Amino acid sequence: MIGLLCAWSAAEHVFHFNPIIMPSPGAIGDAFLANYRRLFRETGITMEESVLGFLLGSFGAYLVAIFFVYSRTFQQAVYPYAVALKSTPLIAIAPLLVLWFGNGLFSKIVMSALVAFFPVLVNSAKGLTAVDPEALDLMKSLSASRWQVLTKIRVPNSLSYLMAGLKIASSLAVVGAVIGEFTGATEGIGHLINTSSYYLETPLMFAGVFMISLGGILFFGLMAFLERKIVFWQEPAH
Amino acid sequence: MSPSAPILEIRELNKVYHSGRDSVPAIGSVSFSVGRGEFVAIIGPSGCGKSTLLKIIGDLLEPSAGFVSVDGLSAHQARLKGRFSFVFQNPVLLPWRRIIDNVRLPLEVLGRHSREPEQLLQMVGLAGFEKRYPQELSGGMQHRAALARALTFDPQLLLLDEPFGALDEFTRDALNQQLLQIWQETGVTILFVTHGIGEALFLADRVIVLSGRPATVREAFKVPFPRPRPDALKETEYFQEVVKSLREKLE
Numbered sequence: 305m306i307g308l309l310c311a312w313s314a315a316e317h318v319f320h321f322n323p324i325i326m327p328s329p330g331a332i333g334d335a336f337l338a339n340y341r342r343l344f345r346e347t348g349i350t351m352e353e354s355v356l357g358f359l360l361g362s363f364g365a366y367l368v369a370i371f372f373v374y375s376r377t378f379q380q381a382v383y384p385y386a387v388a389l390k391s392t393p394l395i396a397i398a399p400l401l402v403l404w405f406g407n408g409l410f411s412k413i414v415m416s417a418l419v420a421f422f423p424v425l426v427n428s429a430k431g432l433t434a435v436d437p438e439a440l441d442l443m444k445s446l447s448a449s450r451w452q453v454l455t456k457i458r459v460p461n462s463l464s465y466l467m468a469g470l471k472i473a474s475s476l477a478v479v480g481a482v483i484g485e486f487t488g489a490t491e492g493i494g495h496l497i498n499t500s501s502y503y504l505e506t507p508l509m510f511a512g513v514f515m516i517s518l519g520g521i522l523f524f525g526l527m528a529f530l531e532r533k534i535v536f537w538q539e540p541a542h
Numbered sequence: 543m544s545p546s547a548p549i550l551e552i553r554e555l556n557k558v559y560h561s562g563r564d565s566v567p568a569i570g571s572v573s574f575s576v577g578r579g580e581f582v583a584i585i586g587p588s589g590c591g592k593s594t595l596l597k598i599i600g601d602l603l604e605p606s607a608g609f610v611s612v613d614g615l616s617a618h619q620a621r622l623k624g625r626f627s628f629v630f631q632n633p634v635l636l637p638w639r640r641i642i643d644n645v646r647l648p649l650e651v652l653g654r655h656s657r658e659p660e661q662l663l664q665m666v667g668l669a670g671f672e673k674r675y676p677q678e679l680s681g682g683m684q685h686r687a688a689l690a691r692a693l694t695f696d697p698q699l700l701l702l703d704e705p706f707g708a709l710d711e712f713t714r715d716a717l718n719q720q721l722l723q724i725w726q727e728t729g730v731t732i733l734f735v736t737h738g739i740g741e742a743l744f745l746a747d748r749v750i751v752l753s754g755r756p757a758t759v760r761e762a763f764k765v766p767f768p769r770p771r772p773d774a775l776k777e778t779e780y781f782q783e784v785v786k787s788l789r790e791k792l793e
Binding site: 436438441442444445446447448452457460536538 | 624626637651
């Protein structure tokens with residue numbers, strides 16, 4: 305990281321980049337210090353949208369996954385729509401959502417939720433069904449009810465898959481919120497990045513990008529931490 | 543063993559698998575009965591349908607024909623009443639539960655309380671490991687925990703499908719002795735499916751020999767060794783002769 309900054313500064317002095325296109329780390333630092341309150345506020349708003357959208361999308365996806373387990377018809381009916389949704393580029397949906405849900409936070413939350421939905425759905429559905437068949441035999445031999453099998457076997461088994469899906473979804477949710485803000489917003493870091501690029505305030509734009517990256521990294525880190533705590537029985541992947 | 547009516551009766555059991563236009567007969571016609579508290583071993587060549595047979599008896603699979611009667615009830619009724627207990631080659635312990643909670647699982651599901659999980663863990667030699675998680679235990683210990691779990695709810699019929707097959711010889715012998723001990727203490731009726739002729743003859747009161755697919759009963763005979771049977775029995779000439787003659791008969 306330090307090395308990168310040094311190389312960047314050095315290149316700056318040697319090549320004299322156009323400050324509008326490629327500002328020096330120093331200029332970005334200045335922009336940061338001058339606007340830190342605004343940067344934190346806007347990032348907070350975007351993170352709020354991301355987290356709420358993430359929760360909405362993940363929760364919905366897990367419930368749908370549970371229904372998938374118990375109804376093949378439901379699965380066959382709904383899954384194609386989920387795939388279609390996932391395949392449609394975010395940018396294309398965003399204006400529609402702003403049209404329907406307005407310029408405020410809600411349209412961004414919906415956007416986040418939509419992008420978080422698919423990875424959580426796929427992973428949860430897998431986790432709920434990829435159970436050792438002998439575990440299911442065991443439960444059947446004890447004449448367990450479907451609810452008992454769900455709560456005692458399927459749900460705990462799904463947790464490692466779910467957490468993997470949540471890690472992916474956390475990053476996507478942030479992307480979703482930012483793209484939503486690009487399309488139509490009055491607040492948020494995406495909005496800040498957008499407007500600062502219009503006004504050619506590139507150092508501020510860079511600062512904004514840095515802030516939201518940090519937000520995304522922290523969110524992901526939180527999910528990774530929760531994964532270790534919740535799926536405590538799993539060997540760490542690394 | 544007991545002069546009263548057999549606890550398990552199997553009459554002309556038949557199982558055919560259909561896939562598309564093909565039909566694969568797994569079990570041809572199997573009939574036998576098992577007395578209360580008996581230890582019966584079922585042996586036969588690989589793929590002959592031993593596991594299928596066990597699952598049909600325990601109502602995990604439906605037969606194509608024939609019937610199973612467990613103490614007067616159908617297999618289905620018996621399963622719903624929690625009369626069966628299965629032990630598979632894979633101990634199937636839930637990794638998110640401590641050992642004691644794993645052993646407790648059948649009691650939670652059935653909603654009844656028969657034997658104290660702690661006592662059973664002590665019986666299988668796992669006292670002190672209650673709070674551990676399955677992945678902290680060796681393979682042999684996991685199998686012992688699975689045995690303890692299989693008994694918490696006082697089943698009538700213990701159905702074991704090559705339970706210790708994945709373990710090394712020494713651990714397997716130890717676990718077989720453990721099983722005999724449990725059998726002596728609880729008096730449960732046991733059906734033990736195995737590959738090993740020697741193992742079957744060492745453990746069981748009676749051995750049922752299945753033919754290759756589709757399975758039928760080739761032979762059913764009483765094991766000629768008296769109890770108790772120490773491990774040393776396996777070294778005796780008599781034992782090895784019996785094993786040899788049975789092996790020759792099967793080939």
